[in-house]
Amino acid sequence: xxxxxxxxxxxxSGKIVMRTWVIPLSYLLIHSYFIYIxxxxxxxxxxxxxxxTSSSQLVIVGMLAYxxxxxxxxRIENTSSMEELSSIIQNGHSMMFIGKCLVGIIFILxxxxxIFVSYLVFFYxxxxxxxxxxxxxxxxxxxxWSGSFLIAYLIGMLLASLIKGKFIYPVSIVVYCLLxxxxxxxxxxxxxxxxxxxxxxxxxxxxxxxxxxxxLYGFSLESFHIWKKLFLLTMLLSIFLVLFIKKGFIRISKxxxxxxxxxxxxxxxxxxxxxxxxxxxxDDSTSLIDYYRKYKPDNINQxxxxxxxxxxxxxxxxxxxxxxxxxxxxxxxEERLSKLFFTLFHEFEVNKIETNGEKLNFLQNGDxxxxxxxxxxxxxxxxxxxxDYDGLQTNLYFGNQQAVYLPSHFPWIxxxxxxPAFDIVSNQNGLHRISHKYLKETKYQLTINYNNKIYTNLDxxxxxxxxxxxxxxxxxxxxMLNEKKYEDMTFIYPVTxxxxxxxxxxxxxxxxxxxxxxxxxxxxxxxxxxxxxYFLPTTNISDSLIGESSFVDHxxxxxxxxxxxxxxxxxxxxxxxxxxxxxxxxYTTKDLAYEKQQYEFNxxxxxxxxxxxxxxxxxxxxxxxxxxxxxxxxxxxxxVDSVLEELRAWLxxxxxxxxxxxxxxxxxxxVREGKGWDELNTLLKKHISM
Numbered sequence: 001x002x003x004x005x006x007x008x009x010x011x012x013s014g015k016i017v018m019r020t021w022v023i024p025l026s027y028l029l030i031h032s033y034f035i036y037i038x039x040x041x042x043x044x045x046x047x048x049x050x051x052x053t054s055s056s057q058l059v060i061v062g063m064l065a066y067x068x069x070x071x072x073x074x075r076i077e078n079t080s081s082m083e084e085l086s087s088i089i090q091n092g093h094s095m096m097f098i099g100k101c102l103v104g105i106i107f108i109l110x111x112x113x114x115i116f117v118s119y120l121v122f123f124y125x126x127x128x129x130x131x132x133x134x135x136x137x138x139x140x141x142x143x144x145w146s147g148s149f150l151i152a153y154l155i156g157m158l159l160a161s162l163i164k165g166k167f168i169y170p171v172s173i174v175v176y177c178l179l180x181x182x183x184x185x186x187x188x189x190x191x192x193x194x195x196x197x198x199x200x201x202x203x204x205x206x207x208x209x210x211x212x213x214x215x216l217y218g219f220s221l222e223s224f225h226i227w228k229k230l231f232l233l234t235m236l237l238s239i240f241l242v243l244f245i246k247k248g249f250i251r252i253s254k255x256x257x258x259x260x261x262x263x264x265x266x267x268x269x270x271x272x273x274x275x276x277x278x279x280x281x282x283d284d285s286t287s288l289i290d291y292y293r294k295y296k297p298d299n300i301n302q303x304x305x306x307x308x309x310x311x312x313x314x315x316x317x318x319x320x321x322x323x324x325x326x327x328x329x330x331x332x333x334e335e336r337l338s339k340l341f342f343t344l345f346h347e348f349e350v351n352k353i354e355t356n357g358e359k360l361n362f363l364q365n366g367d368x369x370x371x372x373x374x375x376x377x378x379x380x381x382x383x384x385x386x387x388d389y390d391g392l393q394t395n396l397y398f399g400n401q402q403a404v405y406l407p408s409h410f411p412w413i414x415x416x417x418x419x420p421a422f423d424i425v426s427n428q429n430g431l432h433r434i435s436h437k438y439l440k441e442t443k444y445q446l447t448i449n450y451n452n453k454i455y456t457n458l459d460x461x462x463x464x465x466x467x468x469x470x471x472x473x474x475x476x477x478x479x480m481l482n483e484k485k486y487e488d489m490t491f492i493y494p495v496t497x498x499x500x501x502x503x504x505x506x507x508x509x510x511x512x513x514x515x516x517x518x519x520x521x522x523x524x525x526x527x528x529x530x531x532x533x534y535f536l537p538t539t540n541i542s543d544s545l546i547g548e549s550s551f552v553d554h555x556x557x558x559x560x561x562x563x564x565x566x567x568x569x570x571x572x573x574x575x576x577x578x579x580x581x582x583x584x585x586x587y588t589t590k591d592l593a594y595e596k597q598q599y600e601f602n603x604x605x606x607x608x609x610x611x612x613x614x615x616x617x618x619x620x621x622x623x624x625x626x627x628x629x630x631x632x633x634x635x636x637x638x639x640v641d642s643v644l645e646e647l648r649a650w651l652x653x654x655x656x657x658x659x660x661x662x663x664x665x666x667x668x669x670x671v672r673e674g675k676g677w678d679e680l681n682t683l684l685k686k687h688i689s690m
Contacts, residue, residue: 009099010106016076017103023069030065031111034058035118047566048123049213049496052140052206056181059145059205062111063152066104067176070156071168073100093249097240104153112146127499127569130482133218140219147229148204152179154236161243181205204229211283212564214395215494215537217403218480220281223319224274231270238263278319279392279400285542288394289431291346292422295366302341305333306416308442309382313413313474316449321399323348325387325413330380337377340385342369342414343436345421348391355385367411367420387414395540398479404450405536407558408457408473409551409590411436417594425599426633430545434594437473444474452478455492455534457554472554472591477534493535500535500567507572510617511557514580517613518587521660522668527587530557537563545633546625547585547606559583577614577621584610588668595674600634602671608647609668612659639677646684653688663687 017023037058041051116138124134159172177186184191184199191197200207207220241260244250312326331337344350346366353360353371361372377383392398397412398405406412411421415436425432445467446458455477458466483492486504489511493501511533519527530552538560539549549560559579561567567575585606592602607626614621634640655661663683670679 005095006098006102009095010102011099013073013096013099013103014106017069017073023072026065027107027111030061031114033061034115038118038122042122046568047213048119048128049215049219050566051119051123052137052144053211053213053219054209056206056209059148060180060182062145062149063180063204064176066108066149066153067156067172069107070104070153070158071160071172072156073103074157074160093244093247097244100157101154104157105150108146108149108153111149112141115141115145128496129498130480130495133480133495136219136221136480139221143221143225143229144205148179151204151229151232151236152176154233154240155179158236158239158243161240178202179204181209201228204232208281208283211281212566213496214281214563215496215566216405216477216479216481217281217398222278222280222400222402224278224280227270227273231267231274234263234266234270238267276319277391279321279398282393282395284395285540288396288422289424289429289542292420292424292431293429295420297366297368297420302418304337304341304416304418306330306340307332307440308416308438310443310445311413311474312445312447314447314449315399315476317399317401317404317478319400320390321348321392321404321412322390323387323412325389326384327387327414328382328384329377329416330382331377332380334379336379338373340371340373340377341416341418342371343367343411343417343419343421344369344387344389344414345392345397345411347393348389348412350387350389352388353385354388355383360385368418369414385414396538403479404452404454404476405479406474406476407551408437408470408475408553409433409435413474419594423594423596423599425596426545426603427635428544428633430633431543431548432545432599433548435551435591437591439471439591441469441471443467443469446474446476448476450478453481454478455481455532457532457556470554472552475553475556475558477536489530490532491535492532494537497535497567499569500571502569504572507576510572510576510579513617514583514613517616517659518584522588522665524665524669524672525588528552528555530555532556534558535567536560537565539563546581546629547590547603548582550579550582550586551590552586557583557586574620576617577619578623578625580614580617580619580621581607581610581623581625584613589671592672593674598671598674598676601676601680603629604634604647605667605671608651609659609664612657612664615657616659637677639681643677643681643684646681646688650684650688655687661687 037055038051041047119137120134155175156172159168159175163171177183179202181203183203187199187202191199207225213219241263245252250256307330308327309330310328314324316322329340344367350362350364350369353362355374358374360374363370371385373383397410399412410433416438417436419434421434421436423432423434424430444458446456446465448454448464450464456466457470457472457475458468460466480495481492482495482498483490484501484504485491486508489508491501491504511530515527515529518525532555534556536558538558539562541562541564543562549562551558559582585603588606588609589602607629611621611626630644650656650663655663666683667680670683
């Protein structure tokens, strides 16, 4: 009987809505506008993911429409015989409320169907055919479009139930402005005053409306956003419940008490989930730079002579990354050690460190972890350390239930290289990634409690376990990735970059040429032809330094580009010259022992040699990277001026176009040995005078 009443009241409310020409017409116009935006992103600015993430105006329009619909559907009851009808029917007010809610839900679900089908029509097929991507699209539309519309609709109904007269409209506009994706316009000054990002907490739409889609991470579908919407929906329904009790529309009963307990449990559990430490995709591209501009590491000159023998890693991506790492250390120095120093990225919080079941005292300060041993470590003696830690917030590296990006150069495993994870270098104060690879062959075992596909440089042993020997640490990746084999290479790339892969044949030939040039040009450089090539977004909009996006791994090559770049079918035809400036330092200087004062010296070599390779490959290199580096990022002094004068003279000679000329290998040897400007000046003068 109750179900029949609900259906009748839903049909009754629906008929009232459909009889007004304004609401059906507005509904059609709004969804026609949605479809038109998809058309623009398909045929004018081809970008399937951005059609959703950068279309916050659609959510803004939809939320306003459903807010006003919620107000109207309650007000129409108050101005017609529906109020009297609700009083006559048993539980009439409750039935009418459920019916009005269902009308809104039906409109929203029908709209979601129209939006999703339209998206499929425009974007399914070439270039994107990956089923998981379109599942994510549907989830995104459900969460940030339909979910936001439903909350706006219920808020409109609630405001109309509480506020009489025209005062409801300014109140509803204020509430509306607090909940839309561009609410930071109204809340920015309050955020600075209370030091709490209210705009992020209240925003119901795309969490990062001004950040482009992250092709590795995918859409922001973290559980936090689901819990937040469930919390708001339950709160709104609870307020309606209290309001109905207060007005006498429903009576206290066992069923009602049970419902109230259920609501309370949902509110409590969702609030706890929301309050958990978590990693969310964010649009904060400056906090990391600000942190390292102020960071003054302790013990940076601490000398310790250690070797790793065995590393066991248990990794569990939850709301944020959970890790337990066991490391076997050998003291290969001459002195006994009472303390050990490690580098671990500062966003990880160490919970405990143990050896043989005994807890060790430690001090974590920034990227440095100082461990006080219970007994001194003698020369040649081993000690096994167990690190338990969790964390990670940055938008450069990931470790949650949605995506994992933990490359070997990043100190996500405790590193015996006592240097920070990043440094600020050059005149532009750019963010430089310091490599923390352990370059000696070491045995690793990796266990991951994770259901998504994992890419790593270790060999799979079965289940969720990988192991093997590596001379460059451990890399772990997972996300919206696909793979293709081309001859003897495997190419791993984001599913939304499928269109760019049509040019992979040319790209593979380019990689072989660069690899051949480097391996033949430098006898001191061990260059391994990559078996796996990762083509990923690795730098964000605040990265101003050339040579920060690509890295050589154990049998693999990570080629990175900025997250705001969306490679298309012509990408490998136009941007190979720019990639050379990333690949050369990845092979030549990334893994050398880091000395801040050597950064500019090393970078000058990389820029000169990358420009030379581009000329030999007949690539259209109009980047002007070398001159830009000299003009804007090189710290000028009398020694540097003298070198630049000799360098320009050398580059005008015919010999300068030969990448195998001895001057380049001798220059590279100066780089490896940590030499400086005086030695380079002497070298250039010697070869110019020949």
